[in-house]
Amino acid sequence: MLVLGIESSCDETAASIVEDGSRLISSVVSSQIMDHSPFGGVVPEIASRKHLEAVSDVVDKAFREADLAFDDVDGVAVTQGPGLIGSLLVGFSFAKAFAYAGKFPWVGVNHLHGHMMSVFLEKETPVFPYISLLASGGHTSIYLVKDYLHYDLLGSTRDDAAGEAYDKIAKMLGFPYPGGQIIDDLSLEGDKSLYKFPRAWLQKGSFDFSFSGLKSAVRRVIEKIPENELKENTPHIAASFQDAVTDVLVRKTINAAKVTGCNCIAICGGVAANAGLRKRFSEACMKENFEFFSPSLKFCSDNAAMIACAGYHKLKNNIFSDMNEEVYARG
Numbered sequence: 001m002l003v004l005g006i007e008s009s010c011d012e013t014a015a016s017i018v019e020d021g022s023r024l025i026s027s028v029v030s031s032q033i034m035d036h037s038p039f040g041g042v043v044p045e046i047a048s049r050k051h052l053e054a055v056s057d058v059v060d061k062a063f064r065e066a067d068l069a070f071d072d073v074d075g076v077a078v079t080q081g082p083g084l085i086g087s088l089l090v091g092f093s094f095a096k097a098f099a100y101a102g103k104f105p106w107v108g109v110n111h112l113h114g115h116m117m118s119v120f121l122e123k124e125t126p127v128f129p130y131i132s133l134l135a136s137g138g139h140t141s142i143y144l145v146k147d148y149l150h151y152d153l154l155g156s157t158r159d160d161a162a163g164e165a166y167d168k169i170a171k172m173l174g175f176p177y178p179g180g181q182i183i184d185d186l187s188l189e190g191d192k193s194l195y196k197f198p199r200a201w202l203q204k205g206s207f208d209f210s211f212s213g214l215k216s217a218v219r220r221v222i223e224k225i226p227e228n229e230l231k232e233n234t235p236h237i238a239a240s241f242q243d244a245v246t247d248v249l250v251r252k253t254i255n256a257a258k259v260t261g262c263n264c265i266a267i268c269g270g271v272a273a274n275a276g277l278r279k280r281f282s283e284a285c286m287k288e289n290f291e292f293f294s295p296s297l298k299f300c301s302d303n304a305a306m307i308a309c310a311g312y313h314k315l316k317n318n319i320f321s322d323m324n325e326e327v328y329a330r331g
């Protein structure tokens with residue numbers, strides 16, 4: 001079954017064709033990062049306008065890359081939420097129109113479900129049930145994934161998402177949006193033991209996260225450093241911050257696996273691209289004798305292949321959307 005996936009929940013317009021929920025035929029991502037960067041974050045109004053400009057071409061390109069005609073696909077999957085309403089509406093309306101015109105079955109997909117399914121685009125895939133850490137710019141959550149369609153939320157962030165914390169720290173250090181990759185790269189040159197930043201473990205056994213205390217602690221350190229000394233200290237701040245974030249993400253996820261009796265862990269979302277996090281996870285999983293899975297870098301950040309993958313499993317199980325359905329910002 002060939003599924004066309006469409007994603008437009010935030011600042012990437014993406015389309016992809018995936019066969020049987022696992023074999024990538026084509027994937028096109030048009031990023032708006034350069035349009036939002038001067039504003040230090042995503043501007044919703046700009047985002048929806050840019051999606052509108054890009055969506056037809058992006059879908060067209062996905063078909064051209066695949067060397068397929070519109071009629072060749074068997075179904076359409078599109079991100080329904082959560083995300084920016086105006087942005088979601090562009091992809092969702094496009095998918096509705098495409099499905100209506102071609103009489104294709106179609107289905108709305110939860111963006112977070114899509115991220116979770118991104119590991120199934122790889123050769124080696126997790127075995128159910130497994131624990132999934134989803135860490136992105138908008139979410140940080142731990143799930144028990146029971147099968148392709150069912151997952152239980154075990155914990156999530158009470159304030160900032162991990163990616164959001166990365167972006168805010170980068171901004172404090174004078175870097176453009178998004179800052180995750182920049183901090184990750186800088187960490188390689190820094191000494192992580194120079195600053196002792198707090199780790200929020202919360203209540204015993206909790207799988208929730210909180211990054212606001214860490215963010216404030218970093219701000220206080222930066223404010224105390226004389227301006228002419230900030231540059232030389234930046235890699236050490238980045239490394240110490242990254243150590244604090246990865247410490248909490250890894251330990252809580254490993255604990256979740258232990259508590260639920262899973263011996264398999266997968267990570268997904270933009271922050272899953274973090275080199276330090278991937279390294280820490282593989283070491284920790286090796287120590288615990290757990291299997292560890294992470295999507296390739298292109299499937300960590302927002303893409304439509306993961307949406308096509310999640311949509312395939314819904315369509316295969318006769319879960320369809322109808323033309324009256326709407327997008328949702330949260331959930």
Ligand code: KG4
Binds near residue numbers: 010269
């Ligand atoms: O999944 P994603 O592309 O979009 C959302 O659904 O939010 O995630 C984007 C987030 C941004 O906050 C970005 O700074 C972060 O992922 N990110 C990283 C890295 N690459 C992207 N954070 C830490 N380390 C990275 N290497």
Ligand code: ZN
Binds near residue numbers: 111115136137270301
């Ligand atoms: Zn995302």
